[in-house]
Amino acid sequence: MSDLGSEEGDESGEAGADIGEYEGDRNSEGERHGFGKARLPNGDTYEGEYKHGLRSGRGTYRFKNGALYTGDYLENKKHGKGVFFYPDGSKYAGDWMHDQRQGYGEYLYANGDTYTGEWAANKRHGQGTYVYKDTGSKYVGAWVNGIQEGPAELIHLNHRFKGRFLNGKPLGPGKFIFDMGCEQHGEYIEPMQEKEEEEEDEPPLPVEPKWKASEITKLTPWSPHEEEPAPREAEGAVTEEEKIPSVTEGGGHEPSSEVFNPASNGGEGEGREEEVNQEITDLGG
Numbered sequence: 001m002s003d004l005g006s007e008e009g010d011e012s013g014e015a016g017a018d019i020g021e022y023e024g025d026r027n028s029e030g031e032r033h034g035f036g037k038a039r040l041p042n043g044d045t046y047e048g049e050y051k052h053g054l055r056s057g058r059g060t061y062r063f064k065n066g067a068l069y070t071g072d073y074l075e076n077k078k079h080g081k082g083v084f085f086y087p088d089g090s091k092y093a094g095d096w097m098h099d100q101r102q103g104y105g106e107y108l109y110a111n112g113d114t115y116t117g118e119w120a121a122n123k124r125h126g127q128g129t130y131v132y133k134d135t136g137s138k139y140v141g142a143w144v145n146g147i148q149e150g151p152a153e154l155i156h157l158n159h160r161f162k163g164r165f166l167n168g169k170p171l172g173p174g175k176f177i178f179d180m181g182c183e184q185h186g187e188y189i190e191p192m193q194e195k196e197e198e199e200e201d202e203p204p205l206p207v208e209p210k211w212k213a214s215e216i217t218k219l220t221p222w223s224p225h226e227e228e229p230a231p232r233e234a235e236g237a238v239t240e241e242e243k244i245p246s247v248t249e250g251g252g253h254e255p256s257s258e259v260f261n262p263a264s265n266g267g268e269g270e271g272r273e274e275e276v277n278q279e280i281t282d283l284g285g
Contacts, residue, residue, distance in 0.1 A: 127143070
């Protein structure tokens with residue numbers, strides 16, 4: 001699931017029409033203008049500022065299903081700073097633009113996970129930190145359209161992985177850094193799939209990238225922005241694939257299929273952003 005939310009609803013019902021009950025200021029043309037309170041035909045309520053008949057300025061909009069938005073409006077759209085409380089207990093606090101999460105904000109999901117960082121068009125986009133509540137593991141790095149992509153660091157209790165992600169999975173050169181004071185260098189590669197003739201028309205099944213270790217060293221500086229030089233062979237170097245705590249081990253929770261899951265033992269978390277994205281249909285406001 002993406003972060004695209006229909007849960008904010010369409011609050012444009014008041015535009016161009018004086019519908020529902022209203023108590024408050026009006027201008028010389030009879031438009032709602034200034035501070036007022038409105039109860040819409042669908043049961044939603046709004047209390048706050050109006051300009052020329054439209055919600056503009058600070059206000060609080062209460063949906064009949066229990067959701068609530070309090071913050072800035074511009075011409076009936078959430079625009080500026082605001083907090084949205086969703087019916088499932090999740091919450092977003094941050095920047096809005098034209099009714100969408102845009103800019104910088106923090107999302108607390110219903111399962112307790114959090115994302116803090118940049119947003120664009122209702123999706124995690126830019127630099128951000130996603131924290132898995134169940135284990136405390138966290139992803140710190142780049143996002144593209146709600147998916148982990150670009151240079152990042154996946155931090156666990158006693159080790160972390162530095163490298164690059166593509167389509168929500170680690171891929172290419174990287175390294176595991178252990179608290180004991182050593183590193184394992186290597187790369188994530190995509191295994192080749194053997195395709196049988198009778199399966200030519202069937203779409204290929206997703207294949208998890210596989211970690212291939214190259215050598216173990218002391219702690220060294222390295223940036224995923226730069227190409228990592230080929231590691232030199234050293235005594236005791238790991239030249240074969242070796243089982244170590246991978247990025248998929250060490251704990252985590254997966255509220256979204258687009259958030260890389262560091263769950264231990266390959267487990268899949270129960271939380272889903274699908275629960276967050278409940279539709280709130282606003283018939284009148």
